[in-house]
Amino acid sequence: MAKILIVDDEPHMRLLVSAMLKSDKHELCVAENGQSAMDLLKDGGFDVMITDLVMPTKNGIDLIMEIKQALPQLKIIAMSGGGGINGRFDYLPIAKLIGAENILRKPFKREDLSSAVEDILATHN
Amino acid sequence: MAVVNTDILQHSGIRQEKQRSVAAAPAITYRLFLPVILLVVIYSWPTIIVLLTAVSVWISAVLFRWVSVTHTAVNATPSKLSSGIKQLGADLGDLTQSCHKDISTLTSEFDRLSSVQTTAIGGLMQSFTGLEAQTRGLRELVVAAMAKLTSHSSGDGSGSKISHEVNNLIQVFQDNISSLGEGSRQLVDMFNIMREHIDGINRLLKEIEGISSQTNLLALNAAIEAARAGEAGRGFAVVADEVRSLSTRSNQFSTQIRTRFTTTQEAMHKAAYTVGRMAALDMKMSMNSQGRIADIMNEMEHMNGDVATNLQQVDQITSQINHDVGVAVRSLQFEDMTTQLIQHMRNRVLAIDSIQTILGEAAATMVRSAGEETAGSIEHACQLLLQAKDRKKSLANNGPVAQKDMQGGSVDLF
Ligand SMILES: [Mg+2]
Numbered sequence: 382m383a384k385i386l387i388v389d390d391e392p393h394m395r396l397l398v399s400a401m402l403k404s405d406k407h408e409l410c411v412a413e414n415g416q417s418a419m420d421l422l423k424d425g426g427f428d429v430m431i432t433d434l435v436m437p438t439k440n441g442i443d444l445i446m447e448i449k450q451a452l453p454q455l456k457i458i459a460m461s462g463g464g465g466i467n468g469r470f471d472y473l474p475i476a477k478l479i480g481a482e483n484i485l486r487k488p489f490k491r492e493d494l495s496s497a498v499e500d501i502l503a504t505h506n
Numbered sequence: 507m508a509v510v511n512t513d514i515l516q517h518s519g520i521r522q523e524k525q526r527s528v529a530a531a532p533a534i535t536y537r538l539f540l541p542v543i544l545l546v547v548i549y550s551w552p553t554i555i556v557l558l559t560a561v562s563v564w565i566s567a568v569l570f571r572w573v574s575v576t577h578t579a580v581n582a583t584p585s586k587l588s589s590g591i592k593q594l595g596a597d598l599g600d601l602t603q604s605c606h607k608d609i610s611t612l613t614s615e616f617d618r619l620s621s622v623q624t625t626a627i628g629g630l631m632q633s634f635t636g637l638e639a640q641t642r643g644l645r646e647l648v649v650a651a652m653a654k655l656t657s658h659s660s661g662d663g664s665g666s667k668i669s670h671e672v673n674n675l676i677q678v679f680q681d682n683i684s685s686l687g688e689g690s691r692q693l694v695d696m697f698n699i700m701r702e703h704i705d706g707i708n709r710l711l712k713e714i715e716g717i718s719s720q721t722n723l724l725a726l727n728a729a730i731e732a733a734r735a736g737e738a739g740r741g742f743a744v745v746a747d748e749v750r751s752l753s754t755r756s757n758q759f760s761t762q763i764r765t766r767f768t769t770t771q772e773a774m775h776k777a778a779y780t781v782g783r784m785a786a787l788d789m790k791m792s793m794n795s796q797g798r799i800a801d802i803m804n805e806m807e808h809m810n811g812d813v814a815t816n817l818q819q820v821d822q823i824t825s826q827i828n829h830d831v832g833v834a835v836r837s838l839q840f841e842d843m844t845t846q847l848i849q850h851m852r853n854r855v856l857a858i859d860s861i862q863t864i865l866g867e868a869a870a871t872m873v874r875s876a877g878e879e880t881a882g883s884i885e886h887a888c889q890l891l892l893q894a895k896d897r898k899k900s901l902a903n904n905g906p907v908a909q910k911d912m913q914g915g916s917v918d919l920f
Contacts, residue, residue: 435789442786446779470785474694478701479782 383428383502384408388418388444389460390436398431398460401491402498415439419447427455429501431485431494434461434472442475449480456501460485595872602866609859616852620845627841634838638831645824652817655810668810669803676799694781701778704771711763718756725750857901864894 385407387398395411412418416439434441459476473484483497728746732739868890875883
């Protein structure tokens with residue numbers, strides 16, 4: 382059982398990811414953008430953060446880079462449609478490049494999400 | 507009738523009473539003078555004859571006077587009548603002359619009115635016809651503009667054709683950038699592969715460092731064992747020493763490799779963050795520009811809507827102007843009616859003038875005939891007056907145009 386923060390600007394996506402992880406008996410929190418995620422993370426206690434990349438206010442790439450500096454022990458799973466808005470970048474590999482332990486390309490199945498979380502927790506412990 | 511009879515009865519009643527009160531006095535006079543008269547008649551009948559003769563002479567004088575006066579009046583009539591007729595004829599002549607003058611002024615004014623009206627209405631007609639043509643042209647332009655605007659609109663409420671085209675253009679632009687971005691994606695992939703390799707190298711390096719440290723430990727143990735073996739272990743001690751020095755050298759190498767590896771890892775890390783920052787910047791820009799494009803599209807849609815509304819209003823106003831101008835042009839066509847009315851008034855005035863002329867002639871005849879043998883002349887004047895009367899009658903029968911308003915469709919003139 383781990384304390385997990387779910388970050389996505391889409392409300393239905395926050396609900397969906399929360400629902401997918403509920404049966405795994407994790408402690409779940411949600412944030413709607415990078416800024417409010419940072420505020421929650423500073424309070425501490427989180428093991429894993431599952432974050433969207435394309436978000437207003439503070440995007441997932443900036444959030445991951447900041448976390449890798451401030452909270453290097455926090456494990457990160459990046460989830461995204463992948464392709465950048467104008468197709469110049471595929472944000473998911475970049476998330477991995479800057480330190481995300483795992484990436485999930487939307488749309489993903491419940492099992493993909495569960496195993497990504499389990500993998501990270503296993504490596505962590 | 508009863509009332510009248512009563513009146514008559516009442517009247518006669520009054521008369522009877524009056525007669526009764528008046529008759530009382532003559533009755534007394536009669537009784538007093540009757541014997542006197544009888545005495546006079548008996549004793550002075552020659553005086554009565556003289557008196558009767560005097561009365562008859564007086565009556566004859568009165569009659570003679572009446573006859574002479576009447577005769578004098580009959581003698582005076584022809585000269586007074588002649589001067590009266592002459593005066594009357596002269597006055598009538600003056601009056602007809604004055605009327606003739608007025609009528610000639612009136613006809614010339616009618617002519618001027620007619621000409622001014624024709625000129626003015628001709629000008630108005632021309633300008634209104636021009637205006638009508640202009641508004642028709644304007645309306646055609648507006649309709650064309652609206653058609654163009656509508657054709658640029660998809661009509662299904664999903665936005666205008668122009669904004670679709672702009673979207674397509676942006677898509678093409680993005681596709682181009684995307685194909686250019688293929689390189690950057692490959693770069694990111696290679697970075698990730700390098701990162702994995704670096705992690706692998708790191709693991710290998712740790713392995714080497716472990717081996718080296720173990721070898722060093724092994725060499726140390728071998729040296730200790732060789733020392734314990736004494737003379738017999740001297741050769742082995744040399745080998746152990748060599749192994750140790752080898753391990754030291756290996757350790758030195760691995761330290762050097764570690765230093766270089768760390769530098770590479772840091773550079774790799776920096777490169778990854780640079781790519782990360784670029785991607786984040788790209789994301790922000792894209793989000794903003796996407797929003798901006800959406801705003802611009804919305805603005806364009808709004809503007810299109812506004813232009814369409816304005817054009818519709820212009821179209822309405824133009825068709826209203828067109829209608830008004832049509833009414834004006836139609837109304838102006840009633841010039842014919844007014845012209846005919848003026849012509850009719852003119853003719854009527856001329857007819858009146860001809861009557862005046864006849865009257866003038868009659869007046870002249872009267873003047874001429876005054877003091878002469880009059881029967882023929884007066885007959886001629888009477889004939890002239892009859893002629894004038896007939897003309898007046900025919901003038902009354904010849905009515906003006908019946909059209910009284912300017913409603914089209916019921917025009918009986920043209
Ligand atoms: Mg998002």
